[in-house]
Amino acid sequence: MTHLTTIVIFGASGDLTRRKLIPALFHLYKKKRLWEKWRIVGVSRSPMSDEEFRQKMKEGVAEFARHTYDDSEWAAFAEGLHYLPGDLTHLEDLRRLDEMLMEAEQDLDLAHRMYYLSIAPRLYESAIANLGAAGMVAEDTGWRRVVIEKPFGYDLPTAKALNEAVYAVLDESQIYRIDHYLGKETVQNIMVFRFANSLFEPVWNRNYIHHVQITAAETVDVGHRAGYYDGVGVVRDMMQNHMLQLLALVAVEPPASFDADALRNEKVKVLSAVRPITQHEAALHTVRGQYRTYRDAEGVAEKSQTATFAVIRFYIDNWRWQGVPFYLRSGKALARKTTAISIFFKEPPHVMFPMPPNAHISQNQLTICIQPDEGIHFSFQAKVPDSTARMRTVDMDFNYDDAFGPTAIPDAYERLLLDVIKGDASLFTRGDSIELAWELIDPILHGWENNNAPPLTFYESGSWGPIEADRLLAEDDGKWAVGCFEKSDKDNL
Numbered sequence: 001m002t003h004l005t006t007i008v009i010f011g012a013s014g015d016l017t018r019r020k021l022i023p024a025l026f027h028l029y030k031k032k033r034l035w036e037k038w039r040i041v042g043v044s045r046s047p048m049s050d051e052e053f054r055q056k057m058k059e060g061v062a063e064f065a066r067h068t069y070d071d072s073e074w075a076a077f078a079e080g081l082h083y084l085p086g087d088l089t090h091l092e093d094l095r096r097l098d099e100m101l102m103e104a105e106q107d108l109d110l111a112h113r114m115y116y117l118s119i120a121p122r123l124y125e126s127a128i129a130n131l132g133a134a135g136m137v138a139e140d141t142g143w144r145r146v147v148i149e150k151p152f153g154y155d156l157p158t159a160k161a162l163n164e165a166v167y168a169v170l171d172e173s174q175i176y177r178i179d180h181y182l183g184k185e186t187v188q189n190i191m192v193f194r195f196a197n198s199l200f201e202p203v204w205n206r207n208y209i210h211h212v213q214i215t216a217a218e219t220v221d222v223g224h225r226a227g228y229y230d231g232v233g234v235v236r237d238m239m240q241n242h243m244l245q246l247l248a249l250v251a252v253e254p255p256a257s258f259d260a261d262a263l264r265n266e267k268v269k270v271l272s273a274v275r276p277i278t279q280h281e282a283a284l285h286t287v288r289g290q291y292r293t294y295r296d297a298e299g300v301a302e303k304s305q306t307a308t309f310a311v312i313r314f315y316i317d318n319w320r321w322q323g324v325p326f327y328l329r330s331g332k333a334l335a336r337k338t339t340a341i342s343i344f345f346k347e348p349p350h351v352m353f354p355m356p357p358n359a360h361i362s363q364n365q366l367t368i369c370i371q372p373d374e375g376i377h378f379s380f381q382a383k384v385p386d387s388t389a390r391m392r393t394v395d396m397d398f399n400y401d402d403a404f405g406p407t408a409i410p411d412a413y414e415r416l417l418l419d420v421i422k423g424d425a426s427l428f429t430r431g432d433s434i435e436l437a438w439e440l441i442d443p444i445l446h447g448w449e450n451n452n453a454p455p456l457t458f459y460e461s462g463s464w465g466p467i468e469a470d471r472l473l474a475e476d477d478g479k480w481a482v483g484c485f486e487k488s489d490k491d492n493l
């Protein structure tokens, strides 16, 4: 049977295409994972020839996938790259694109198409409506799948409106809402770690777990993205999507099978069980911060209240997690780049060893290092040799580099693009789950605007954020985990 898969990238002159999408597709090509016959068609408003587009993409791959770039393989790959100038908010441009695609699809038994929307989010609705109006999503000759980048909505009402606009044209099975965190190898491994080992699941609950910390810290500030970021802030940018998805994966019940809906149904159950923080409780369970020089950046309002740092403490009202606090912490311009999930276990119920009065045994801690220094570490108590019963915390480490080699981890977009082609939506966010996440986030953001709002606290760039974050965690006798970076770095903290 003859067939062709065409990947149409809308917004092809943008950064995402040359930084992530084309390098990922090039890697898939090198690994021979792209379908036998494929084409990539870039579309955006800038006038460009096929040759100019190829050159621009080549420079992107050479810069962002330096270690895997290879001249001869690139030349063969580049033959599959095409470009068409056009504006997808103009129906006639889409019709022109459709004709161009159909020309290449003639006389084939199957012609599949992926439409990747790497465009300004405010254009999503009209783009999808136009794809429908141009007759480009009907699945008569092959599948038609639409990939939608984040942010999916600005709040609950806009996310609902976007879902409605999408459902007016597409079936849920045709929609792939990207959250690139779900494509990260270390995030996918959470399921394997929890459910392919029998050791952890029995203790993965309120009987043994004291609290959970999920941190996504970045050293970069908002830089040239200030225009986008101001008014959006860390909660919409990182927590509504990436971090709530991480929480869902830590807390989810084991799905019965490894298929998209089984997993996504369970994730929806978790998000439905997260106790909403009402507007009036925002000051009790959240901290918001801004790095001191944020307002100096171009594009930031003079008295901007946008949070560049936040902590949110959630509880999950179900049997497994009742009473266990989940702390989500994220920020820009912090001391280190580290994304990690740290599970703190309860102290032993009785300590028979001689210890100074009021001393505590350190809690066992399991840390899933999402990035960098990907791995999993478990810390526990060991007796210091040649002492009577002195104890010290020691580590058991799993590092991806040691176990699988330094180049084993592919970029998240590789896996995600391949999954779209395969029709596997497990690592994409379903419409109901996006709305549930907004239901949790909206009241917090409203709470930050009213009189009982927690104060906007300021922190130095290069620090770990405002002291209020430490105070909130101290209410549960917790201290922030150091995160994941080289051991030598850790020793210096």
Ligand code: BG6
Pocket: 150, 218, 237, 238, 339
């Ligand atoms: C994006 C956010 O979704 O994720 C950015 O918009 C953030 O602000 C980025 O920097 C972080 O991604 P990663 O993969 O570097 O953790």
